[in-house]
Amino acid sequence: MSRCRARGNAERMRVDHFKEFTRGILKENPVFVLVLGLCPTLAVTVSLVNGFWMAVATTSVLVCSNIIISCLRRVIPQEIRIPCFIVVIASFVTMADLTMQAYLPEGINRALGIFIPLIVVNCVILGRAEAYAAKHSVVRSLVDGLGTGLGFLLALLLISGVRELTGSGTLLGLQIARGYQPAYIMVMAPGAFLVMGLLLAFFNALRARRQVMPHAFEIERPVTSTELKKESA
Amino acid sequence: MQEYTVDMGSFFAILISMVFVSNFVLARFLGLCPFIGVTKRTDSAFGMGMAVTFVMTLASAVTWLIHRYVLLAHSVTGANIFVRFIGPETSLEPVLRTISYILVIATLVQLVEMFLKKSVPALYQSLGIFLPLITTNCAVLGVALLNTTATEEVLTFPAAVFQGFCAGLGFLVVMILMSGIRERLEVLDLPEAVKGIPIALVATALMALAFTGFGGLITVP
Numbered sequence: 001m002s003r004c005r006a007r008g009n010a011e012r013m014r015v016d017h018f019k020e021f022t023r024g025i026l027k028e029n030p031v032f033v034l035v036l037g038l039c040p041t042l043a044v045t046v047s048l049v050n051g052f053w054m055a056v057a058t059t060s061v062l063v064c065s066n067i068i069i070s071c072l073r074r075v076i077p078q079e080i081r082i083p084c085f086i087v088v089i090a091s092f093v094t095m096a097d098l099t100m101q102a103y104l105p106e107g108i109n110r111a112l113g114i115f116i117p118l119i120v121v122n123c124v125i126l127g128r129a130e131a132y133a134a135k136h137s138v139v140r141s142l143v144d145g146l147g148t149g150l151g152f153l154l155a156l157l158l159i160s161g162v163r164e165l166t167g168s169g170t171l172l173g174l175q176i177a178r179g180y181q182p183a184y185i186m187v188m189a190p191g192a193f194l195v196m197g198l199l200l201a202f203f204n205a206l207r208a209r210r211q212v213m214p215h216a217f218e219i220e221r222p223v224t225s226t227e228l229k230k231e232s233a
Numbered sequence: 234m235q236e237y238t239v240d241m242g243s244f245f246a247i248l249i250s251m252v253f254v255s256n257f258v259l260a261r262f263l264g265l266c267p268f269i270g271v272t273k274r275t276d277s278a279f280g281m282g283m284a285v286t287f288v289m290t291l292a293s294a295v296t297w298l299i300h301r302y303v304l305l306a307h308s309v310t311g312a313n314i315f316v317r318f319i320g321p322e323t324s325l326e327p328v329l330r331t332i333s334y335i336l337v338i339a340t341l342v343q344l345v346e347m348f349l350k351k352s353v354p355a356l357y358q359s360l361g362i363f364l365p366l367i368t369t370n371c372a373v374l375g376v377a378l379l380n381t382t383a384t385e386e387v388l389t390f391p392a393a394v395f396q397g398f399c400a401g402l403g404f405l406v407v408m409i410l411m412s413g414i415r416e417r418l419e420v421l422d423l424p425e426a427v428k429g430i431p432i433a434l435v436a437t438a439l440m441a442l443a444f445t446g447f448g449g450l451i452t453v454p
Contacts, residue, residue: 035430038269039371043262082368083339090332098327114378117331121371123266189260190441197427197434205426 017143024147030124031155032203037124040115041156042192048172050111051160052153057100057116059149061092062125066133066145068092073134085129086120093119124152162195163187244395251399253447257372258407259440264372268408268437269430271363273419278412279405284360286401288345288367289376292338293397296377297390299333300326334377339368376400410440 030036040058045051068088069076076084097116101109109116119125128148133141165171167186185191257263264285271281306324307313319325346364349357367373379400380393388396414436423432 035269036266038265039262042265083336086335086339086368087332090335094328094331097331114375114382117378118263118371118374120331120335121369121374123369126369185442188445189262190438190445192262193434193438193441197431197438200434201427201431204431205424208426 017140020140020143021147021150024144024149025151025154028148029151029155030127030148031152031159032200033207034124034127035200036127037122037152038196039118040122041159042196044112044115045156045160045163045192046111046187047164047168047170048157048160049108051156053100053104053108054112054115055149055153055156057096057112058119058122058124058152059146061089061096061119062128062149062152063142063145064092065089065125066128066141067138069129069133070136070138070141076134081134082126082130085126085134089125089129090120093117124148159192159195159199162199163191166195167191243392247392247396248399248402249447249450251396252403252406253444254450256403256407256444257375257400258404259437259444261375263375264370264404267363267366267370268404268411269433271366272408272412272415272433275409275412275416277363278408280359281363281366282401282405282408284363285367285370285372285404286398287360288338288342288364289373289401289404290394290398291341291345292373292377293380294390294394295337295341296334297380297388297393299337300330300381304330304333330378330382334374338373338377342368372400372404407440411437414440 024030028034031038031041037058040054044054065085065088069085072084072088093116096119100112100116128144132144136144161171163186165176166183167188168184169176169180169182183191186195251257255261258265258268267281267285272278301310302312302314304324304326305313306326307316307321309324313319313321315325342364346357349360349364376397380388380396411433415433418432418436427435
């Protein structure tokens with residue numbers, strides 16, 4: 001009996017974790033729903049490769065800092081929590097920065113440039129630390145970090161895919177369509193703002209539609225005369 | 234270590250480059266959070282721009298000093314104050330740069346807030362609410378990193394401070410322009426999906442397009 005209940009609890013926990021994991025991907029996507037961390041999102045998404053490595057760096061920092069901050073959540077005093085979070089995040093950013101400089105090709109490091117150290121001030125990471133990791137257990141914070149990071153990764157891949165395809169006519173450096181004249185403006189600064197604005201509008205419209213749809217298909221059943229009689233009686 | 238020769242021409246080049254050619258918001262994508270978040274009304278945009286300019290100038294000065302006198306190896310600058318403890322060859326820069334800069338900026342913002350509250354209450358009234366937000370503004374950390382790492386030649390102290398000030402000025406200009414545009418956008422009859430941030434970003438794209446016209450003005454070093 002008790003074992004049965006324990007299994008039920010474990011099941012519920014797993015479902016809970018799954019919900020927490022997927023929340024960061026769709027319902028609370030850091031880029032398209034919460035509109036956080038715009039600077040790296042727009043600056044480095046010139047090509048798929050750059051967007052990918054930026055998101056990997058951000059996700060690893062996010063997961064590690066979520067774990068450490070969750071471990072320390074009872075030790076950190078309430079008044080100075082933000083500086084404490086920033087020191088933890090900055091340490092992991094330095095680690096990520098040095099690791100990437102050591103193992104990634106020179107070109108990618110030059111393209112990402114100061115935006116790797118600038119992960120420190122990415123609102124997504126500080127936001128998750130403040131809103132989630134400082135209040136929840138280590139495992140939950142880990143799952144939350146992974147989900148949010150994956151949402152960030154998918155968003156960056158989408159933006160950089162669109163920009164690389166329209167701006168240089170390639171994907172991952174491979175030419176897609178012969179004879180396509182690339183619109184160079186899309187890999188420049190104005191293209192970034194334009195793509196981000198249009199994608200945001202697209203996702204807003206999609207969300208609004210999903211909220212409206214269930215009501216649109218609900219057909220009100222006409223009330224029968226017998227029911228009316230029952231009600232009046 | 235090479236240093237820029239300081240003359241009026243290079244200062245003018247920094248001014249034009251930071252405000253128009255490689256504007257922090259429109260060309261370098263720095264400081265986008267306050268740019269989107271605080272430009273709904275002109276007066277708050279102006280306040281935020283002023284506060285950021287102020288902190289950026291101070292942060293440029295302090296981080297330049299830290300970079301030269303604490304982080305770089307003594308054998309490069311001959312000026313590391315911790316040479317007795319870490320030896321002449323050790324450079325703290327790769328490990329401590331990010332952490333020390335962000336801590337300096339956070340402390341600086343706190344100090345500025347306390348100072349203004351005590352001695353210039355009128356200014357504090359108008360800038361006060363924006364100051365805590367500046368710590369996590371990537372434009373401030375960005376200008377500190379650009380001043381000390383991006384170029385092969387290291388800027389001199391006055392040039393670095395001036396570059397910080399001009400970057401803030403460019404930020405202020407764009408904030409005011411954008412808030413004017415957004416006040417107009419508010420009254421337009423737009424589809425629900427593009428209201429707010431999406432249409433603001435599209436307007437920013439057009440502004441950035443206009444600013445690329447400044448591109449040929451000077452050759453950016």
